[in-house]
Amino acid sequence: MNNKLYQIAFMWLFLLALPARADIEWIHGAVAASDFRKTTIPFLQGKTTTYELKGEWMDWVDKVEGLGTGMTVSKLEKHFPLKSLTLALNMTATATPGSRRLTLVTNRLNVFGQWERTVRATLDIYVVRAGSFNPPADVQLPSYFTEATVALNGTNIGNAGVDAAGWPSGTTASVSSSTSASAVVALRFTSPQAQVAGDLRLYDKGQPLAFMRNLPGTYAYKVSGTTATLARLTLKGPNSLSSITFPAATQCGTRCYEWGNNATIRLNFLRAVRPEGETVSWLLSPSTRADGHRLAQAIAPTVYDPAAKSNSLIVGSGATSTDLVVKVCSCPTNSSVITVTAWVNSTSSSPAPSHLTNTFAVSCPSGISGSPRC
Numbered sequence: 001m002n003n004k005l006y007q008i009a010f011m012w013l014f015l016l017a018l019p020a021r022a023d024i025e026w027i028h029g030a031v032a033a034s035d036f037r038k039t040t041i042p043f044l045q046g047k048t049t050t051y052e053l054k055g056e057w058m059d060w061v062d063k064v065e066g067l068g069t070g071m072t073v074s075k076l077e078k079h080f081p082l083k084s085l086t087l088a089l090n091m092t093a094t095a096t097p098g099s100r101r102l103t104l105v106t107n108r109l110n111v112f113g114q115w116e117r118t119v120r121a122t123l124d125i126y127v128v129r130a131g132s133f134n135p136p137a138d139v140q141l142p143s144y145f146t147e148a149t150v151a152l153n154g155t156n157i158g159n160a161g162v163d164a165a166g167w168p169s170g171t172t173a174s175v176s177s178s179t180s181a182s183a184v185v186a187l188r189f190t191s192p193q194a195q196v197a198g199d200l201r202l203y204d205k206g207q208p209l210a211f212m213r214n215l216p217g218t219y220a221y222k223v224s225g226t227t228a229t230l231a232r233l234t235l236k237g238p239n240s241l242s243s244i245t246f247p248a249a250t251q252c253g254t255r256c257y258e259w260g261n262n263a264t265i266r267l268n269f270l271r272a273v274r275p276e277g278e279t280v281s282w283l284l285s286p287s288t289r290a291d292g293h294r295l296a297q298a299i300a301p302t303v304y305d306p307a308a309k310s311n312s313l314i315v316g317s318g319a320t321s322t323d324l325v326v327k328v329c330s331c332p333t334n335s336s337v338i339t340v341t342a343w344v345n346s347t348s349s350s351p352a353p354s355h356l357t358n359t360f361a362v363s364c365p366s367g368i369s370g371s372p373r374c
Contacts, residue, residue: 024121025055041123042207042219045130045156046093048074050086057106057120058085065103070095071127089125097129097159098206129204131156131221133183135231144237144346144353147188149176152202152231157183157221161205163213165230167198175205187235192353194240195270199230236271238346239278243268244358247323252363259331259364262299265324267342275317281310282324282342289330295338295362296326312345331364338362 027041029051043049059080064073064087075088085104102123110116133154141148160183164173170190177184183202203212203220212219220229245266249255257263267280287306288294298304302324304311315322332338343355 024053028052040126040208042126042128042211043091044128045091045095048090050088054084060106061085061104061120063105068096095127097127100125126207128207129156132224134224138234141237144192148235150185152183160202163201165199194237194353197234201229240270240344241356242270246360256361257328262327268321273315273319278315279345281312283310285339293330295330299325328362336362
């Protein structure tokens with residue numbers, strides 16, 4: 001009998017001598033296995049989330065301490081001798097968001113018959129806000145812009161961060177301020193814009209972003225009334241040209257007019273011209289040959305002066321494009337290519353977007369390159 005008591009006492013002393021605490025080796029759950037020492041794991045408001053924790057003593061844990069408002073343990077399942085633990089935490093919709101450190105403990109009887117609390121590990125978690133926001137249809141700006149500020153209204157979108165996708169290269173986006181009911185996003189562009197569109201995604205920026213970017217449908221804020229997380233946004237400044245095309249330039253190949261024929265130059269707008277009309281400026285380069293002869297002359301109603309720094313016309317309300325018609329009346333002596341440059345005149349106080357350019361070729365029959373017809 002005494003030998004058995006000695007054996008039991010020895011085993012208890014042996015267990016007490018073992019290290020009581022160790023790091024969690026890995027965590028498996030919503031995303032690929034992660035190193036606990038580098039990762040805080042997210043739990044979304046209004047949802048039960050389950051993770052498997054593996055490491056020394058995980059199969060001894062019988063209690064989770066440090067739970068805050070709106071948090072309960074819905075599952076605590078030990079897997080002996082696999083040294084793992086299945087932990088499911090339920091978050092109410094109003095669980096306090098932010099960082100928490102949970103303590104995983106074992107309560108056991110010691111050799112003296114007393115309950116003893118032993119800390120096995122700590123677990124860093126982040127309670128993620130389950131927010132939603134309302135993107136505006138279009139944002140109208142009074143001037144051409146290199147930056148824009150957009151206010152987004154929503155519910156539970158405090159501590160917001162933003163990702164931008166599909167905008168022009170070099171665009172940056174940041175949240176300048178946010179509350180539970182609104183977030184202000186600042187967009188910056190590398191060159192002046194007249195109209196631009198792209199996608200925005202809002203999220204609780206305190207959470208580990210690797211989880212959010214792997215599972216945005218779970219951890220990013222939703223577009224109100226949908227399950228989507230990306231919202232399309234269009235910013236509009238004053239009207240501008242979208243392209244210069246040559247609808248009939250197929251006489252001698254792509255974008256090519258033959259000498260002596262009319263050349264149609266089509267200026268296309270980003271959107272329909274406003275009721276008060278738009279003034280458009282344009283020019284041809286080169287406008288004359290090396291010997292001073294003009295290369296083209298206007299065909300009514302187009303007005304063209306090759307000596308002017310630019311030519312202009314007023315385009316009426318509702319138009320989405322306008323045509324300029326000139327006759328290629330001389331063959332270029334230095335190049336067979338003519339460049340068209342055009343832009344919309346604006347009263348905007350900010351710099352206008354870069355002037356648009358496009359080129360067309362002129363085909364001249366052999367032996368007449370020096371014969372003007374203007």
